[in-house]
Each structure stands twice: as structure tokens, then as C-alpha cells.
Amino acid sequence: MTGYSLLDLVPIIEGGDASLALAHAADLARQAEQSGYNRYWVAEHHGMPGIASAATSVVIGHIAGATKTIRVGAGGIMLPNHAPLVIAEQFGTLDALYPGRIDLGLGRAPGSDQTVSRALRRTLESDPQQFPRDVMELQSYFADDGQTGVRAVPGGGAKVPLWILGSSLFGAQLAAALGLPYAFASHFAPAALDQAIAIYRRDFKPSAQLSKPHVMLGFNVIAADSDEEAEYLATSQQQAFVAIRTGRAIKLPPPVAGYRDTLGAHGNAVLDQVLECSAIGSRETVARGLAAFIERTGADELMLTGGIYDAEKRRRSFALAAEAMQSLGAQAAAAE
Template identity: 50%
Template sequence: MPIPLSILDLAPIAPGETAGDSFAASVLLAQAAERHGYRRVWYAEHHNMPSIASSATSILIGHVAAHTSTIRLGAGGVMLPNHAPLTIAEQFGTLESLYPGRIDLGLGRAPGSDQNTMRALRRDGLSAEQFPQDVLELQAYLRGESLIPGVQAVPGAGTNVPLYILGSSLFGARLAAALGLPYAFASHFAPDALHEAMATYRREFQPSDQLAEPYAIAGVNVVAAQESADAVEQFETTRRARVRGMISRGPGAPEYSDEQIDAFLLTPDGRRLADMMRYTAVGTPTEVRGFLEDFAVSAQADELIVAFQSQAIADRLRSVELTATAMAGASG
């Protein structure tokens, strides 16, 4: 059996396009995922990032769910310290009530933003310390077993929306293991602790009502094309755009040419940023399949969640199809 594939859709806003264009592309991507047998599509909460449109995660999930039929959709993830657990229980309880059996809720504790944006979100600098307690409070609302007397999530109570813990360190691995929840590691942009975190999660896992055995998901980037050179060119364009966004944020930030970005990538700081995309499959369907099969074994992953990194939606859709076909063919 091939390893299950899912998609992490960052809802990118390409140069010259709008958030509306991004949402239309997200619908097309989810429809393609549904046609080609992907298990789920997740959307990540980010704020104050001009190139990412998925800030209001639950609204985007609802929009895409209305334009698809069977594929699971969820947050990958909601940054829980930005929100009251009751609010998230109500939002995802609403989604589950509208689209039963199709909604996931991945939870992270990072801000999904910078320090100024944290203040704009009214987020306390210490709110991440409450993350384990907030997860338990949220889980109880969704079970209909509120930890706060006299308060219930309506809708939400009794929906039992499945929870996933997201992370890029040992903290999330240990929390997911202790709570008996599935764990998703953000190796698509934070690769360093992947193997230690996965091993820790499996070693320390405690069964729960939601999950009897550990279930681990690993993030990986993919650019697939019929010709290897085309895939490499697409990836280089995306990597330049990502680095450009990291080093030239905010009003009045300088504009860097492709040549300047390429030169920066040869510096120690540039190599450090480039290494964030260490786990990236780039090439033909056969090359991508080989990378993903090896990566799944190395990461001890039960499922791969793929961030398709081509800038143009047509290229992303083609990559979705080529990757699914290649991985299905691997099973015989």
C-alpha cells in the first residue's frame, strides 16, 4: 500500500494577484486533491503576511468544503494561543455540523506572526505556556464535557472533531504522546528536530479515546513536472520568492532582484534560510516518488502532508496530479 498523501495549502497570493484569486486557487487545489485520492487538505493560520491568505482558517475551510464533496478539510493549524478555546470549539463545531465527518482540527502554539502582530491580536506573550491546558479545555468542549461549569460549545458539544498536535520541536511531540493524539511535524519548513521528535512521540505515546496507537504525519515540499529541468526552475522561482519575503518585509522594504537573491543564498544566512526547505522533492514523477518513499521511511511517518511549492496554480495542479499518479503506481 502506498503511504497516504495529504496537502498543506498555504493559500499563497502570487505577485499581481489578490486574496480572492488565492481562494479560487484553493478551491481548485482541493477539488484536484479529491479527484486524485488525497486524504485531506489543511490550511495554516498566518497573520500579517502579504503573500499568504489563510489567516481566517475556519472561514476558508467552510468555503472550500462547500465546493468539494468527500475530502477531509482542516486547520494545519489553528494557533490556539491566539484564540479562546470556546471560540475555536464553536467554529469547528459549526464546520463539523455543516460538513459531518470531513473536518480536522490541527493545533499549534506558535504565533503565526511577528511580535507586533502578536500585540495586534491581543495575544499575551506568555499565552503559549497555557497551550496544554487550552488543548484539554478545547477537547472537553468538543466532547460535550466542558471543564468550565455552565459553559458549553453550541455548536460543538458532542461533535468530537478530531484533534492533531502540530509542532517543530520535542514539546509538541511529548504533548501529543501524553494526550494520545496524532502528531504532525512541520518538516516542510523546520527540519532540524524531525527524527528526534518522531522517535520521542512514538516512544512516549499513551493510548487515548481518540487514538489507540501513535499516528505521525510529516510535512514535505514537492515540485513535480514532466521534465526535471522544469521542476527545478519552478522550485528556484518559489525559493527566491520565499527568501525575498523573509528579508524584505514591511512598507518601504527594498526590492531585490533574482540575481541579488541568488547571491544572498550563497551566504551563511542565505544557506540557513534555504535549509528550511531541506525536505523538498523536486523533479519528474519518478524522482519525486523515490524521494517521498525514502523520506517517509526516514521520518517514521504514517502519512505525508505535502506543500506543493510551484508559484502558478496550473503548475501546482499538475504537480498534485503527477505526484498522486506516481505514488499510486508505486504500489503496483
């Protein structure tokens, strides 16, 4: 059975602020726990007016504190922005507070543009190929093996599973070489999806953390009681994607009837490409979209996401998505 988890960008809506976004995130996380989601991840983005998860480890603590059993983690921490020791201490602290519940997904993108990256790092002179070395340094801190000459306290001995995130072949190759689970960002960058999965599975080397490949794939879901309502709700996320692609990131806007009719052929083609891995519609429509994606990819786990302006309708969407995944799981079990 394919597992299902939830990626929350902690959207700041038009007319709202970060406090409201974080309160809605806690509410959504509690519902996700009740709906059987495996994990609830938030992502590191900076300088984005519509995303409230920049201080990712702090937000993880907020979500973990609002829930009881669901795994909570980063999808992901952009490791080039941080010294590995700092991340080991932060996630070692989270593990001490919420033992057995913390995940750490790692990416090498900046999470913003070069101006913001320079403000974060103070310099852009670091070698982008240092990411694999940084991952192994982080592993060393958690293993408390003394190889770095520095102990992470908290952090040393923490049982925090590492994941490699990516949207290209690089992450697939690294995850396979290190024997780590791999999460592909197909929810916004699907171009290399099939090739990345094939490389990861072909080249995977078992490790102390993982004995066989584990693939988690991002997938957009906008679910409602009817296809028409879902298509309408989806225009909020569509507007946000178009804004990002045109260099003007915005807060998550309200839905707009007939929005796609205003984009023209080129705009719709771009949006279709970016959001290729999506299911929009009723629970039944979404279930068909999820089933087709799982059949195509053989995903071990899906990381569901979706931007909806109204918080109650967003919770409803993820509840319907969970029901769809559960129905697919029941069908798979019955067929065995």
C-alpha cells in the same frame, strides 16, 4: 501504505489578490479530491502579504463547500491567539455543515510577529505554557462533559479529530501524553524531525481518539514534466523563503532562471537547510525523494506542500505527486 494529504498556504501571487488565491484554492482542492489526497489543510498566518488563509475557519468552509468527500481542516489553528470556546464553536459549526469531514490541527506559535500577536490577542501577558491546558479545555467543549461550566453550541458532541502540530520536541511530548496524532512541520523546520518522531512514538499513550501513534510529516514537492522545469518552478518558493528569513515577507513571485546562482554559498546553505525535506523534479525524481523520506522516517502520512506561481502548473505538480505516492503504494503492496 503511507497516506498523502495536501497543505495549502493559499498563496497570493504577485499581480494577484486574495480573491484569486481563494478561487485557485477551491480548484486545487477539487483536483486533490479526485487525485486521492486524504485531507486538504490550510494554516493560520497573519500579516503576511502572500498568504490568504488568516481567517482559517472561514477558508475551511470555503474549501469544504467546493468539495464533496475529502477531509478539510486546519494545519493549523494557533490556539494561543483564540479562546478555546471560540474555536470549539467555529469547528462545531463546520462539523455541523460538513459532518465527518473536518480536522483541527493545533499549534502554539503566533503565526506572525509580536506586533501582530498583540493586535490579535490585545495582550501578550498570557502564559505560553498554557497551551496544553487550552487543548484540554477544547477537548472538554467537544466532549460536552460540563467540566468548564459552559456549553459550546455548536461544538458540544462534535466529532472533530484533534491533531497536535509542532516543529520542536514540545509538540511531540504533548501529542504523546494526550494520545493525539502528531504533525511535524518538517517542510520548513526539519532540525528536530528525527528526535521528535522518536519521542512521540516512544511516549505515546492510547486515548479515546487514537489507539496507536500516527505521524504526519510536512514535505515540499515541486513536480513537473522534467527535472529542469521543476527546478525553475521551485525558485518562486525559494524566493519567498529567503524573503521571510530576511524579514520582508512578499507575495509569491514568478520563477527566476538561475536564481540560486545569485544567493552565494551562505544563502544556498540556508535554503538547503530550511528546505531539506523536499523533492524537486519529474514524477520519477519526486517518487525517489518521497521513497527515501518515507524509508528514513516511517511516516504514516505525508502532508505535501509546494509554492508554484502558475496555478495550472501547481495543480499539475500535485497531480504528479499523487501519482508518485500511488506508485510507491503499489510497489509496497506488491512486496508484501
